Amino acid sequence: MSHTNCISTLLDLKDKNITFSKNCIQETQIKNVRSKLILGTLSFQPTHCYHCGHSFDSNIIKHGFKTSRIKLVKISGFDAYLDLKKQRYKCRHCDRTFTLETSLVNPNCFISTPVKQAIFLEASHKKSETDIARELNVSHSTVNRVIHSSYEEQPLPFNSLPKVLCFDEFKSVKSAEGAMSFIFCDASNGKLIDIVEDRRLSTLRTYFMRFSKAAREGVTHVVIDMYAPYMTLIKEVFPKAKIVLDKFHIVQLVSRALNKTRIRFMNQNKEFYNKFKHYWRLLLKAQEDLNATHYFYSNCFKKMISQQEIIDFLLALDPELKETYDFYQTVQQAIKLRNLEIFHHAIQHPSDLLSHEMKTALKTLTHYQDYVKNTIETPYTNGVLEGINNNIKVIKRIAFGYRSFYHFKARILIIHKYTFEQKKKRNQAV
Ligand SMILES: [Zn+2]
The missing domain is CATH 1.20.1320 (phosphoenolpyruvate carboxylase, domain 3)
Structure with a gap:
């Protein structure tokens, strides 16, 4: 294994264009903390100019380096950074310069992708954001941002709904619109579908009307507690569904x-x-x-x-x-x-x-x-929601009261997704 290979494997870097020289690991003080600093170089021949898109030719020439400091996942308990020297190019077709990009970080970002993945993984456990931030040497707002972005990446499929739904509510965070927030899941497997800030009829009506008519008409049963507005809602938005009291x-x-x-x-x-x-x-x-x-x-x-x-x-x-x-x-x-x-x-x-x-x-x-x-x-009950509601209680406790509802919601969805997949794996193993 070459020198570069060893370090790439150790740091779990997927980008083969980052190379390391012999004495590339230093120990140094960064922000007054003893840290591991790794020096790397990003260099390759781009296929085209990043600005005008002209394919690479002799008019696109090397134009020095730009170094940026990227946060890595801790190494042996030490904060770790990569000083990445990125090759710059000048394009004579458009007379502009550009810096090479890498999959390790998004452009203009200094938190590496592995750190973001680590934040996401930690967020799927019942752990406070302050703890995650400290353990991964990032700020609390970075943790918040990553949790938000990971959740926004998964839009709801508005043209499909499970056949049988369970409705429930839970006492929300102070900032939420209504005192009670609404939660619904697939009765067949307990998979959480979404959380709505406010369980009042007008909000829920607007929410469910975003689903296609075909999706709504495909719902055959909805399990609810004895809350009259849900009954009105179901008749309006799920015209073919039977109401099942829990x-x-x-x-x-x-x-x-x-x-x-x-x-x-x-x-x-x-x-x-x-x-x-x-x-x-x-x-x-x-x-x-x-x-x-x-x-x-x-x-x-x-x-x-x-x-x-x-x-x-x-x-x-x-x-x-x-x-x-x-x-x-x-x-x-x-x-x-x-x-x-x-x-x-x-x-x-x-x-x-x-x-x-x-x-x-x-x-x-x-x-x-x-x-x-x-x-x-029918055999349907709201029992599948019990686990989710327990998770919500734990999340509320570790978070010391969420100020933002959307943040709270993102965290519930991440933890649920994780526990749900674990459960699925266990069931498959049996
Ligand atoms: Zn160009």
Whole structure:
């Protein structure tokens, strides 16, 4: 391996036109930091004049050098720079001069491509930008710029959309237009498609109308939580899509109603206060999961008791509580077993004794029963978004509050892309 080859391999330089002489590595103080400085030369015969485009001939002549200092990725923990002597040429056809260009840096830029790639790679991990900047010896604004540019390079394909979409929202950064930002992904694989600053109807309508009519009409299902503006939006922009309510949110609706009923009952009946307070989780537990054979000592009951006996005791105290509990269990069962008959029977023949909290929930369920039907008849859920939402929380924490929404968004997309590809690789390996 030649001298130049060794150094090019070490620095991972792809440009074969950069050569190195024998004593090309120096140790020196740069900006008061002990650094490694490498001296290289960029020289080759250009095919044409960079200005007028005239093909190379004897009228394009060498015209000295221009040296620029380019930031490299650290070497053995030291800041590293390349002083690159770039050959200049003079073109007699247009009477102008030009300097040779290299793939190592963009013209008029002093940060090498490997450094930019390193920034991008680091940004795909859950790491703060200040840390990335320090580790790679660049400024915070360089890190910002690279994250921005990498994200702008990937425009959305406005003529295609997945068949099944998941909609969700998350609490955004302070600078964002709306308090909640909107996020949507492909239900089949959890791939994040985009983030919209503001989840309000007018913003989302404008956003989705940018997609072609064919792309929008190709959407068959959209999974959402019970947020009415999404329903209006879907009818307008995805005319052929069925609305699917997320399973988790349906169960949450009835479990909250049951919980409110319990709390009200608990406050009205102080003698059972402790029992209701202590065993609230058991009430929400699916009935078939209650253990009837294992006995344990309960301080509230002052005796050995099973989970089943506790529930039987609490429900026997009040018929309203019992009916409310049964309704909750039935709805939960219907969703879990994906049984439409059970669900319809439950909402069509409710007990008069249901608590007023549960009656409100029932009203919502009846109102949205067509969408709940879609939930029961399809396997789609918003569960795939859970990982993304966790990532968003981490990003917010490491960034100490993003000031710019677009920056925040770029970072989410980069990290998601990275984790998504890792997951894909793992799945392929299995
Ligand atoms: Zn020229």
